[in-house]
Amino acid sequence: MATSDDADARPAPGARPGSAPGTRGTAAGPAARTADVARAAGAARAAGAARTAGAAGAGAPGGGLNRGERDRGQAALEYAGFVALLLFVAVAALQLGIAGYAVQQAGTGARAAARTATYRETEGDDYQAAGRAAMSGWLADGAGFSENGGGTGITVTARVRIPAIVPLLDLGDATRSVTMPRDRLPEGSPGGTP
Incomplete structure (x- = not known):
């Protein structure tokens, strides 16, 4: 028994096989065939996805996730790795x-x-207090100074602990030495007052 749906699916008299109903082989025929092929391909993909989802319970590879869901997980892992790399570079x-x-x-x-x-x-x-006063407070607390005076000048060496962002790192000390001429030479030294 033929239904009205079957009648709609039959080609019109004079239409080429494979053409859309009611087109009678006009220019719309090839476009309609392309649309029919696309619909058939979409149905095949849907059937394949249903088979994959049904087989997932039986231990199929992919764990029941389709390709799009697996790709989203991969993108999330790549993003997390990239953020970790950026954070390391920033630190x-x-x-x-x-x-x-x-x-x-x-x-x-x-x-x-x-x-x-x-x-x-x-x-x-007094020279140590002056050195600490010239520095930033958070670095001056751990600073050390040593003096080595001889002849016409005095050399002062400052040692500052380098703070580490990561507590497990030991970056050592920053050391700088400066030599300045004496304001007045000691009595009896060459070039000093007699």
């Missing part, structure tokens, strides 16, 4: 900047301490 750049700043502050402290140590009126550790 390394920040650590390099902090190390450079510590070296610069060691030079500033050594210069201020040497300038203070050259004055004859300076007693004891």
Whole structure:
């Protein structure tokens, strides 16, 4: 028994086989055939996906995920790896900047301490206090100064601990030495006052 759906599916009299109903072989025929082929291919893909999903319970590879879902998981892993790499580069750049700043502050402290140590009126550790005052507070607390005076000049060496962002790293100390001429030469030394 023929239904109205069967009648719609039969080609019209005079139409070429494979042409869309009602086109009678006109220019719309090839476009309609292309659409029919695309619909058939979509149905085949859907049937294949259904078979894959049905076979997943039986231990099929892919675990029941279609290609799009597996690709999303791969993209997430690639993104996480890229973010981790960017984070590592950012921490390394920040650590390099902090190390450079510590070296610069060691030079500033050594210069201020040497300038203070050259004055004859300076007693004891006044030069160390002047060196620490010239530095940033968070680096000055762990700074150390040593003086080596002889002849016409005084050399002061400043040692500053380089802070580490990652606590397990030990980056050592930044060391800078500065030599300044004495303000007044000691009596009895060559070039000094008699």
